Amino acid sequence: MGKIIAVCTSAKKGQRKKNIDHGELVAEHGLQGDAHAGPWHRQVSLLAMESIQKMQAAGLKVGPGDFAENLTTEGIDLPSLPLGTKLRIGSQAVGVVTQIGKECHTRCAIFHQAGDCVMPKEGIFIRILTGGIVRVGDVVEMES
Numbered sequence: 001m002g003k004i005i006a007v008c009t010s011a012k013k014g015q016r017k018k019n020i021d022h023g024e025l026v027a028e029h030g031l032q033g034d035a036h037a038g039p040w041h042r043q044v045s046l047l048a049m050e051s052i053q054k055m056q057a058a059g060l061k062v063g064p065g066d067f068a069e070n071l072t073t074e075g076i077d078l079p080s081l082p083l084g085t086k087l088r089i090g091s092q093a094v095g096v097v098t099q100i101g102k103e104c105h106t107r108c109a110i111f112h113q114a115g116d117c118v119m120p121k122e123g124i125f126i127r128i129l130t131g132g133i134v135r136v137g138d139v140v141e142m143e144s
Contacts, residue, residue, distance in 0.1 A: 001141040002076030004089070005049050006064030007134055009034040017065035019072075022135040025093040025128050031070045041098040042125040049074040051118040067119040073140050078124045086143040092132025094143060099125040 008017035013035045023031050030037030030044045037043055047069035055062050064072035071089070078100075081087075085097040101121050 001139060002048075002073045004071055004134060004136055004138045004140060005074050006072040007031070007136060008065035008070055008072065010068070011035055015068065017068055017070065019065055019136075022133060025089065025095070025131050025134050027128050027131040029131075030128055031134075034070060036070070041127055043128050044071060044095060044126050045069045045119075045123055046071045046073055046078055046126065047119055047123045048072070048076065048078050051078075051122040055118055067123065069119065069123055071134065071140075076140055079122045081124065081142070086129070087126060087140055088143045089140050090132055090134045090138035092130065093128065093134055094130040095126030095128050097124055098127050 006019040007021060007023045008019050009023060009031055010017040023033070025044065026032050028039060036045065045068065047067050049064070049072055052062060052064065052067065052072065081097050083097055083100065087095050087097065089095060101123060
């Protein structure tokens with residue numbers, strides 16, 4: 001079981017996201033108001049705070065949202081979750097893991113600063129099956 005550390009959004013793709021503290025996950029769409037939301041398999045991105053801390057240990061001044069993730073989590077090993085795993089997020093929302101990691105076609109600013117980036121290897125993507133409000137501090141857990 002893990003918890004939500006940040007709920008992040010941006011109006012345009014290719015930008016760092018800002019923590020908005022809470023938002024609405026919309027079924028078959030994603031995080032309301034986020035540029036990456038839509039009818040596809042990567043509606044919402046998740047990255048663990050533990051992954052961000054690796055980059056901080058490398059000397060970068062980064063935090064939640066800087067890797068363009070929608071939900072920053074803590075206490076759950078995201079990249080080890082099998083595809084198809086259902087996650088309950090908060091009291092209502094449910095998402096299904098559709099992708100682990102991603103291919104970076106262009107190197108982001110983080111890669112150029114550190115020579116590495118955690119999102120392509122340790123970030124995951126989900127499709128929202130059941131919508132609901134998500135807030136900082138909410139529980140994230142695998143649904144059986």
